Amino acid sequence: MAQDAVRYKVIVIGGSAGSLDTILKIIADASMTNNIFYIVIIHRKTSAESVLTDLLASQTTLKVREVEDKDAILPGYVYICPADYHLLVEDQNTFSLDSSEKIYYSRPSIDVTFESVAEVFGDSTIGILLSGANADGAKGLSKIKQAGGYTIVQNPLTADVDYMPKQAIELFKPDAVLNGDKMSALLKNLSA
Amino acid sequence: MEVSTVHDNEIDLLVASLAEIYGYDFSNYARASLKRRINRLLVIDRIPSFAELFYRIKNEPDYFTHAVEELTVNVTEMFRDPYMFKFIREKVLPVLATHPLIRIWHAGCATGEEVYSTAIMLQEMNLLHKSLLYATDINPSVIENIRRGIFPVSQMKQYSENYILSGGKKDFSSYYTAKYDFAKFDEQLKSKMIAATHNLVSDRSFNEFQLIFCRNVLIYFDKNLQDKVLNLFDASLETLGFLVLGAKENIRFSDIASRYVQSHNEKIWRKMQ
Structure with missing residues (x-):
């Protein structure tokens, strides 16, 4: 694990129905160390915008920001994908947004961000796919694995909605399948 | 079927040709999204390789028009926001x-x-x-x-x-x-x-x-x-x-x-x- 210590730069988390509690827990347990930044993509209605940012900000001392177009990528931040946009990374320093067609009836699409992060950050990526009733995210997570990143899927047996994690596990073998409450400890190990 | 994805140098080539032949300059489009659009074009038009896409865009003006429509995003709605x-x-x-x-x-x-x-x-x-x-x-x-x-x-x-x-x-x-x-x-x-x-x-x-x-x-x-x-x-x-x-x-x-x-x-x- 030692050589992994400085390797990871980004933890990207995708979730849909039933994922919010796990995301809040992961962010609450996240610490400022090691120059890592987080990206959170949650399927949600267009209207409930800043509520999610405020909710996450209330759990952590990290800075929480809903991404705007061409925002700089900085360590120590939790970036939230805005509702009704796909979130891409332009390069290791810059986000960009895209309001093109929905994918699996979703915008944001977890696949889009996972694939983009995999391409730009490669094996510096930790990808996490959580509870949800949608096929989104499985393919993107497999791209993170192909790029040499570390992939974690929520245990379908304990996920609120098992469909999304199941899709990922059927598609490829993730590095870890875990209950939501065990994720923080693993992330701490991976990034310590 | 897993379609091959375009490489950065292929995007450069396509962008240069679009400017040279048709006078459309995509060189300052944000790359991450443009790349997605090109890959999407390969999928929706069932084109097996970048080479074939490139050939069609260069030689078929009608296909070029279609390609620009698909490379640019035309998603909009009434009273959005x-x-x-x-x-x-x-x-x-x-x-x-x-x-x-x-x-x-x-x-x-x-x-x-x-x-x-x-x-x-x-x-x-x-x-x-x-x-x-x-x-x-x-x-x-x-x-x-x-x-x-x-x-x-x-x-x-x-x-x-x-x-x-x-x-x-x-x-x-x-x-x-x-x-x-x-x-x-x-x-x-x-x-x-x-x-x-x-x-x-x-x-x-x-x-x-x-x-x-x-x-x-x-x-x-x-x-x-x-x-x-x-x-x-x-x-x-x-x-x-x-x-x-x-x-x-x-x-x-x-x-x-x-x-x-x-x-x-x-x-x-x-x-x-």
Whole structure:
């Protein structure tokens, strides 16, 4: 694990129905160390915008920001994908947004961000796919694995909605399948 | 089937050829999104390799036209971000109402849903008769759609909700006639629209406006091109005119920012000098 210590730069988390509690827990347990930044993509209605940012900000001392177009990528931040946009990374320093067609009836699409992060950050990526009733995210997570990143899927047996994690596990073998409450400890190990 | 994905050098090649052969310059488009669009084009047109795509774009002008339509994003809706439209209705249009002629530009308007949204608000405020709505886009086919005023009926429930949230008081369905899968909008609404092709990358300012909409277009450009286009808008906007961008777009990276004041919470800027 030692050589992994400085390797990871980004933890990207995708979730849909039933994922919010796990995301809040992961962010609450996240610490400022090691120059890592987080990206959170949650399927949600267009209207409930800043509520999610405020909710996450209330759990952590990290800075929480809903991404705007061409925002700089900085360590120590939790970036939230805005509702009704796909979130891409332009390069290791810059986000960009895209309001093109929905994918699996979703915008944001977890696949889009996972694939983009995999391409730009490669094996510096930790990808996490959580509870949800949608096929989104499985393919993107497999791209993170192909790029040499570390992939974690929520245990379908304990996920609120098992469909999304199941899709990922059927598609490829993730590095870890875990209950939501065990994720923080693993992330701490991976990034310590 | 896993389609091969394009490499960065292939994108460079395609971008160079589009400029050389057709005069369309995509070199300052944001790369991550452009790459996605090229990969998507391979999938939707079932083209097995970049080489074949490249060949068709170079040698078939009709395919080139189709390719530009698909590489650029034409997703739009009526009264998207309804609270922004509410702000336009309540705070911006009353200011413009004092002018003898109201000139509005919807730049990069795709299939025109927003132009119709604006026309509806103008009509409700009894301002449409003294307004001109310029609707421009890079793609000729979507311009045609604006002239027809026909939109998928499946969207009307969403648009009706948006319309009400934007402060609309009427029955939204009074604005269109539904026929099969389509809704044809009231002819009156397009009586003051001027639809034309305009490429924000290469074409110049063509008039002066009091209100310019350009929403979710700049996100596809890099910062240099964003700045260039914002300067084009600046040159096309009267002093005290309004510039409206998409919900997550900003003028802060541009040199024009110092002369503009943002309306609190909205992506609407007023040109102060």
